[in-house]
Amino acid sequence: MAQDKTIMLPIFLSLLLSASDALVQDFCVGDLSAADTPAGYPCKKVSAVTCDDFVFTGLGKAGNTSNIIKAAVTPAFVGQFPAVNGLGISAARLDLAPGGVVPLHTHPGGSELLVVVQGTICAGFISSANAVYFTTLYKGDTMVFPQGQLHFQINSGNDNAVAIVSFSSPNPGLQITSFALFANSLPSAVVEKVTFLDDEQVKKLKKVLGGTG
Amino acid sequence: MAQDKTIMLPIFLSLLLSASDALVQDFCVGDLSAADTPAGYPCKKVSAVTCDDFVFTGLGKAGNTSNIIKAAVTPAFVGQFPAVNGLGISAARLDLAPGGVVPLHTHPGGSELLVVVQGTICAGFISSANAVYFTTLYKGDTMVFPQGQLHFQINSGNDNAVAIVSFSSPNPGLQITSFALFANSLPSAVVEKVTFLDDEQVKKLKKVLGGTG
Amino acid sequence: MAQDKTIMLPIFLSLLLSASDALVQDFCVGDLSAADTPAGYPCKKVSAVTCDDFVFTGLGKAGNTSNIIKAAVTPAFVGQFPAVNGLGISAARLDLAPGGVVPLHTHPGGSELLVVVQGTICAGFISSANAVYFTTLYKGDTMVFPQGQLHFQINSGNDNAVAIVSFSSPNPGLQITSFALFANSLPSAVVEKVTFLDDEQVKKLKKVLGGTG
Amino acid sequence: MAQDKTIMLPIFLSLLLSASDALVQDFCVGDLSAADTPAGYPCKKVSAVTCDDFVFTGLGKAGNTSNIIKAAVTPAFVGQFPAVNGLGISAARLDLAPGGVVPLHTHPGGSELLVVVQGTICAGFISSANAVYFTTLYKGDTMVFPQGQLHFQINSGNDNAVAIVSFSSPNPGLQITSFALFANSLPSAVVEKVTFLDDEQVKKLKKVLGGTG
Amino acid sequence: MAQDKTIMLPIFLSLLLSASDALVQDFCVGDLSAADTPAGYPCKKVSAVTCDDFVFTGLGKAGNTSNIIKAAVTPAFVGQFPAVNGLGISAARLDLAPGGVVPLHTHPGGSELLVVVQGTICAGFISSANAVYFTTLYKGDTMVFPQGQLHFQINSGNDNAVAIVSFSSPNPGLQITSFALFANSLPSAVVEKVTFLDDEQVKKLKKVLGGTG
């Protein structure tokens, strides 16, 4: 009987194998060398995929917070971690030195879920209805920021703060409002017109953040 | 033969009618009196739906531009036009008096397509990569603003400008950055921390836009 | 302090820049030279995208209505306006000369929202339940046609009528029933069988609309 | 050790049970007594769901083909089979007596996959590009009809034909073109205008199919 | 008048033709020679698509049940039937010889709808809440298995059983639990740890099913 099973096995396995050719959609590790599509990158050949593709080690060490915001975002988006391509999820590590802040920003492509791993973070978002939702988060607290809403995180403690954030998209995007306004060539007159900010303030921040015009 | 057809018709129609009970998803006119869901509002009974449900007349007349931005947005979102519920589309009318502006804003829930019906509009958006895409649009020109990106429209002519805008969602949302920052109770200290703006500037705009804290 | 900011800026910007490589999904301007996918066309390289990609000027002038239906549809679908690729929206201009009509048709891929910009239009759709919803629309009126439903527009006034229509898909499709029946090689016998139309009628319209068989 | 396991089991099971309260989305058997939503019907309580909810017996017997089209469609859509609610699939049985036909129709909400179980069927569809794809199907043959495209099935054999059809939606809809045109109150003048059909033909079919006006 | 129509026709048809270039999304027959994407395969050129692409004949004949499970699954997934690419549906034929069984399995990518065409089948699934839903199905009975749930089919009659199954995905996948556990190189110690199975049992089945380690 076991003999019989052994004989028949190849036949059955061959079905599975041939079928498996059609099952690449178990996963679709992104081939970043190919052009992206609205649904994500074309898939790397399954035969070339190894377990290493599904593992990302970049979130293990602190980002460099020696910068203007005393903060660092280390992304594990599809661009850094191609295995999340098409899976509707990605992650990042957030490091905030004392006084550090992730300035007001949005993720155009997805919602964010933040888990505080270390320290104390003041976090919040502002809804389209202009309502403010903000609070202080301690180690182990989780907060969700709905897709596209303006939000921020501030280290409100005296030590380093670390959070693991995940997103409902492999490619959520990151648009920091003050960089969008002051770190490019958008003319000061336009910035002032669309924000009500004073000319002096706009020119000052353009200078600080490397903008022109 | 036609006689025969006439006799058999009720049988066949009865299939269609009973079937039609299951076909409410031809459309799902929103019942705004019920609780919303992530996919939209529950459907009004098909038997209570009339052609008037599918017609919205609010975009026919100019909005009131006698306000701080010399502009008016007249929405035909699901809240005003329940027939778009579940259909993945909505619209609005944009009126810009001379000097009018729709301040920097995002639509968290959808992409926007703008068609200039009258006048001249300077419009643009800023990508997550911080790149600026802006230009001057004339009557008949169309511009698309990708979902979630910061964008603006300014009347760059000497007469009134009017645009018809449509969205890839029945409920795209509208988040005006300066109102999110200055027209609510978000503490000035937090605003300054997450935007790099000066205290004086923040307090001035909070006063102008009705914010507190 | 500003000095300190200036020093640290490159570090922070480099994060943004590297991150931005992964943010192509801010938008995905279609590369029509590549093969389409079920989610749309592959994306044009972001570095090759300019503001002009997001602007379409074709809806500014009237279409040629000197044809059998005294009407013209000028599409701004992904095929004409690649920037809408993946954004879930597109548009078109509808011109109806006096007596003009857009014959009974469906858009297999999306819902339609119509705004009358000039003139008077009799428009309607028929639901799967066989119910008829039709009315007369005047300048500024908006009507929504749910996805896949048979609908039509007729100039019911004495002057030209113009409408801006938008769709919940970059590629809604357009299937005109009488062209599907009479403007191709579908055998008359089959057409008659599946429509109950008389042979004489079918052959007459096949001749008028250029069909064979 | 087994003792230890037995002791600890309730603790672990209680996790599973409490967790299971959140897992209703294993399935969402539709509660047809509640209002539909754009995503389908609200879910019947899991505690009230039995295996019978997942079984539909209606496709087992032939539909009544004693009607104008000598055909019957027996649907297992969400309206008849609430277990498919939210699952993105449904089915139907198609019976075609000799000479039977399913007239030209569309399913606004989904694609159709047909498997011939008995007999011979001439089936086809017409694309938006106006191209005709039709052929003769024999027992065991499968044909797919893309969403929203006009298609038809004709019994091209001498015996009864039976097919099992499935759809990519729990609620695909069914819009039969000739019933949409001739079996309701859409005025003849409008029908003629939007189809190019002759008045005599329209009035004849309205009479046959029970239409008015 | 007909003359006039004939003259104007080319103008109108040319609109349709150029438009049709953008309408490839009527369907997207998969080009399996290209890399897959998260949304499916790139589309075969419409000009190269023929009616044969939409027809699959493989479900017409019984699969080979001379194997360990006395069963055969003949898939019409995108890998075998590229026309379903992007259409959200696929199908398969299930043959069960007397004593045949489709072992416990899941379809990671879609829900399954089964219609018994011949014989008697004991079928069931187990929910995340650990509840069992199983019953005996007779010719013509339909059962739906919600996405991702463990399910099985057993021939509970004395003759061959045949079923047509359809899926809510062009590429539902097929993961047979015992093959996942015993037909590969997953070390026995790991299998035992994650299943509570005894070493002897694991080693026995690895030998039977061709596993190693």
Added chain:
Amino acid sequence: MAQDKTIMLPIFLSLLLSASDALVQDFCVGDLSAADTPAGYPCKKVSAVTCDDFVFTGLGKAGNTSNIIKAAVTPAFVGQFPAVNGLGISAARLDLAPGGVVPLHTHPGGSELLVVVQGTICAGFISSANAVYFTTLYKGDTMVFPQGQLHFQINSGNDNAVAIVSFSSPNPGLQITSFALFANSLPSAVVEKVTFLDDEQVKKLKKVLGGTG
């Protein structure tokens, strides 16, 4: 001028406020007292939503690992954290005591992304093609498990291990294979038939895991 702004402000704000009524879809905090739908729970009234709704504190403390698997899963799914309703994301905390294991399981509704916060974890998944992908993860390592695939986590170190896992669904589900097989009333004969397991083994585990039949 500021005076003028102040006067006009109410007019403009009133637009925002009325508009905001339609913007509940900024978020849709689930009302768990209402019936679920295929897209999630109906939304709690925005006026009743506070910042606390967006914060979950349950992931801060270790789960109770004094159980058969020496492991605990603390979910922050929609059932425990209603704010994730409709947002396409959720999270959980995983605690593994020395020797602890999360047995072979699937999440029918979503992909999983795991970040090791403490300790060493041997984790892996098995694809539909029967390929095994497993490895050892250290503090800070991230691994993604594609939707619906069988996977497991084992504490391969000598101390407690902790991981933060997130999912691409507010309600991913959790189906533990051995509980599905042995912890319910699925008859032993059926279990044996669909798994190839021996009667003795099945009966033994049913006894250990609390199953019957």
